[in-house]
Amino acid sequence: MDEKENAVSAWLAGDTAMAKATAQEWAGGAQGGAGTEKDQILAAWLQGDLVGAEQLSRDWVKKEPRELMPLLVLGETHLRVRNLPAVLGTLEQAQQVDSDHPMYYRLVCLAAQAAGAFTAAHGAIHLAWLTSLPEPILADLQARAVYREKDGEIGAYPAMENTDGRWLHLLVPSWFPEKPPVRLAWDEVDGQIWIYNQGLLDIAVAASTGQGEPRWDDYPDAARIVDQRLRALAGRPPDTCRVEPWMCASWQGYYLPCALRQYGFHPRFCSSPADTGSEVARVTTPAGSIEGGLASGTLPVVGAEAWTKADGVAAVDYAARLLPSTFNGRISLTGPDHRISIAFHWLTSGLPQEAWSQIGRS
16 A cells, blocks of 8 residues: 555554554645645645644635535534534535535534534435445444443433534435424333324324214314325315324324434334235334334325334333434423323224234344
8 A cells, every 4th residue: 555545544543643654755745736635635634734624625615616525525624623613614515516415415414413413414324325325434424323322321312402403404305394393192001002193192082982073173283283194195184084093093103213213223124924015113222112013005095004112111211212312302202191091992993913913122
């Protein structure tokens, strides 16, 4: 390997002293004009001259303002000196140049994580994968994003999330829609924890206890929650439909696996033992497992049943502790809520066989 490769290898291995020493001869040529702008900045990085690297990066951006690479290198240099406002501004410039480049999303991930904008960081990982970021670099991002709890010390993610919306706006629009909060509730029935949307429980209790046919107008929160789904799937608002169990199914429970995935707990998709075509996704955490299922296919359809459950109170308590740090705190999980037990037989009357199996730990 030449001096540059040796220096970079030492730097990647964490041997700062060796990197600096090996970089001296190569850096002299690079910073003397023999190398490209990127070489000069890399040489400054390796020697620990971050002030010089910032100035070289600014000069490169001035020279090529419509090129992505100078902006990414400038942003990376700002990140190395923990100048997060400058990183954010540089990324906003880079977004205007090329927001489909995987290395753009790499820097968004690293910077957002440093800023505590965890939803943006994980969204950037997903978009980096979609834009074909090389696997070793993607694996590094995923490893950095895993929630860690060791010896009683809690890692970065359970902290409250940075609510500066500009970080999310570095992603594609689907990651920063204005949506209402999702308030989930749980209760224990027959040794398992079942999870439903709080706003649908009053109308479910009314439908299940023989109080007469409930009217959507009397339950505006439930009507609002169901409205968007019904309009998308059936082309009609809820006030034209009678209340049925599938309308109150825990299809919003999929937010739990999504949130846990952001802490490195990736769902495992399980085939249906009854071979009914249902989709079951299970996430296993140190405190237990949470499972989400959708009956008869992978797409929500009119009449489709969904379920979300956990194998114990410890699992939902663990998830509830992490939720404030993701999706801008928009999701919550509380319990026990005994309305679920009251309406349980009505709520679950259409669930398929696989919904009733014990989750267990995997």
